[in-house]
Amino acid sequence: MTDEALDPLIHVPTRLKIVATLAALPEGDTLSFTRLQDMIGLTPGNLIIHLRKLEEADYIASEKTRNGTVSMTTVALTGHGRKALDNYTRALRDLLGGDLLTGR
Amino acid sequence: MRTVALDPLIHNPQQLRIVATLAALPDGDTLSADRLQAMIGLPSGSPIIGLCELGHAGYVQVNMTSGDKAQTTVTLTGQGRAALDRYTAALAQLPTAAQAVRPPEDKPPAPGLRAGDADRAAAAAALGEHFAQGRLTLDELSERLDATLTATTHGELAQAARDLPDLTVFPARVGLPPRQRARPRHKPGRVPGIHA
Numbered sequence: 030m031t032d033e034a035l036d037p038l039i040h041v042p043t044r045l046k047i048v049a050t051l052a053a054l055p056e057g058d059t060l061s062f063t064r065l066q067d068m069i070g071l072t073p074g075n076l077i078i079h080l081r082k083l084e085e086a087d088y089i090a091s092e093k094t095r096n097g098t099v100s101m102t103t104v105a106l107t108g109h110g111r112k113a114l115d116n117y118t119r120a121l122r123d124l125l126g127g128d129l130l131t132g133r
Numbered sequence: 134m135r136t137v138a139l140d141p142l143i144h145n146p147q148q149l150r151i152v153a154t155l156a157a158l159p160d161g162d163t164l165s166a167d168r169l170q171a172m173i174g175l176p177s178g179s180p181i182i183g184l185c186e187l188g189h190a191g192y193v194q195v196n197m198t199s200g201d202k203a204q205t206t207v208t209l210t211g212q213g214r215a216a217l218d219r220y221t222a223a224l225a226q227l228p229t230a231a232q233a234v235r236p237p238e239d240k241p242p243a244p245g246l247r248a249g250d251a252d253r254a255a256a257a258a259a260l261g262e263h264f265a266q267g268r269l270t271l272d273e274l275s276e277r278l279d280a281t282l283t284a285t286t287h288g289e290l291a292q293a294a295r296d297l298p299d300l301t302v303f304p305a306r307v308g309l310p311p312r313q314r315a316r317p318r319h320k321p322g323r324v325p326g327i328h329a
Contacts, residue, residue, distance in 0.1 A: 042144060
């Protein structure tokens with residue numbers, strides 16, 4: 030068994046959910062903060078902390094747009110983040126023995 | 134999506150490695166602690182962290198034989214195997230890049246698509262909310278409501294809401310300052326008092 034480490038940044042269940050959700054979007058698409066929060070079921074404060082960690086590692090990019098009195102934040106996975114998730118799933122798949130993650 | 138719960142006992146990287154290694158054995162087979170140590174890449178003699186937790190949870194069974202050659206063997210229990218199955222099933226439920234499905238709410242319907250009563254009612258309710266939040270004057274509201282309630286396509290509905298933000302992104306807020314345009318306007322050239 031190769032000892033390929035599971036990226037601890039992605040391994041935390043909440044962040045895994047965030048990254049997997051963003052990875053499900055077509056490349057280049059973004060998700061609004063509110064929508065992501067709704068999909069994952071976190072409080073805004075909680076989500077912000079996790080997003081900041083991911084952004085510091087350049088796994089995600091967020092963009093804040095202002096439109097008069099209202100502002101809106103959108104989040105997207107970077108190419109770097111997508112690659113990290115690919116590595117992570119590969120490591121997990123190796124660990125769990127191939128077919129465990131594909132079917133069902 | 135929200136129901137995906139990853140068993141923390143198995144999700145712990147070290148414990149995941151132990152459980153996955155044991156699960157690869159045929160049912161009922163045991164592994165000596167030394168072999169397990171080598172297989173998960175630990176130097177010989179170091180403690181197998183996580184084994185205790187898995188033992189307490191009943192996921193693995195640790196047997197120690199005494200004698201001149203004391204040996205510790207480890208085996209995955211049926212409970213542990215079931216927990217790993219649940220874990221991998223939960224992982225499989227996470228969205229993957231392969232099923233790249235954008236949530237429908239994020240994609241507006243095609244402009245030519247016919248609108249139904251529910252679409253018109255929802256659009257009208259949204260206009261009411263924008264009026265309440267001060268984005269529309271009463272005149273603008275009634276003009277747009279007319280357009281919305283007689284709209285036949287999603288394109289026409291979108292046209293009536295063309296310059297308004299998404300209410301799911303900008304929910305109602307309290308304490309917004311009243312908009313300038315909501316105040317009564319004076320017609321230019323008519324200064325009260327001069328022409329009287």
